[in-house]
Amino acid sequence: MSVSPYRLIASCAMCFGFAAFAQADDLATYEIVLKAHKFTPSEIHVPAGKSFYVLVTNASDGADEFEMLIPAVEKGLQPGQQGKVRIRPLGVGRFAFFGESDPDGERGTIVSE
Numbered sequence: 260m261s262v263s264p265y266r267l268i269a270s271c272a273m274c275f276g277f278a279a280f281a282q283a284d285d286l287a288t289y290e291i292v293l294k295a296h297k298f299t300p301s302e303i304h305v306p307a308g309k310s311f312y313v314l315v316t317n318a319s320d321g322a323d324e325f326e327m328l329i330p331a332v333e334k335g336l337q338p339g340q341q342g343k344v345r346i347r348p349l350g351v352g353r354f355a356f357f358g359e360s361d362p363d364g365e366r367g368t369i370v371s372e
Contacts, residue, residue: 261298262325263372264297269337273349283335285309286310286311286312286321286345287305287306287309287312288310288311288312288313288314288315288343289303289305289311289312289313289314290314290315290316291313291314291315291316291367292316292318293313293315293316293317293336293358294319294323294360295319296319296358296360296365297364297365298356298358298365298366298367298368301366301367301368301369302319302368302369302370303367303368303370303372304371304372305346305369305370305371305372306348306371306372307348307349307350307351307371307372308348309348310345310346310347310348311345311346312343312344312345312346312367313325313335313343313344313346313356314327314341314342314343314344315336315341315342315343315344316336316340317336317337317339317341317342318326318339318342318343319338320338321338321358321360322335322336322337322338323335323336323358323360323365324336324358324359324361325342325344325354325356325358325362326356326357326358326359326362327346327354327356327357327369328355328365329354330346330347330349330354331362332344332346332356343351346369348372349371351367351371351372352370352371353368353370353371354368354369354370354371355368356367356368356369
């Protein structure tokens with residue numbers, strides 16, 4: 260019994276797709292809480308060159324956002340809502356994040372090392 264090359268390629272592609280899906284769930288998750296116009300913790304340390312998730316909880320009374328300029332990320336959050344944001348691999352450095360309702364006061368940093 261021989262297997263058609265197309266069926267073999269399709270089977271391999273499906274296996275690689277499942278492997279990539281499983282890897283995405285293995286990413287580290289860092290939790291941040293936004294309350295009273297402050298992020299806690301205001302600084303998180305992540306390994307350089309690896310994707311990760313930031314799980315943001317809005318514990319404030321009003322809607323707000325988790326935002327970054329580099330890389331470009333924006334996640335709107337209603338009061339009491341959690342949002343999970345995937346961050347692409349970062350080079351070594353410091354990357355600012357902030358909230359929309361008070362961009363000067365609601366600030367934090369992701370340190371990639």
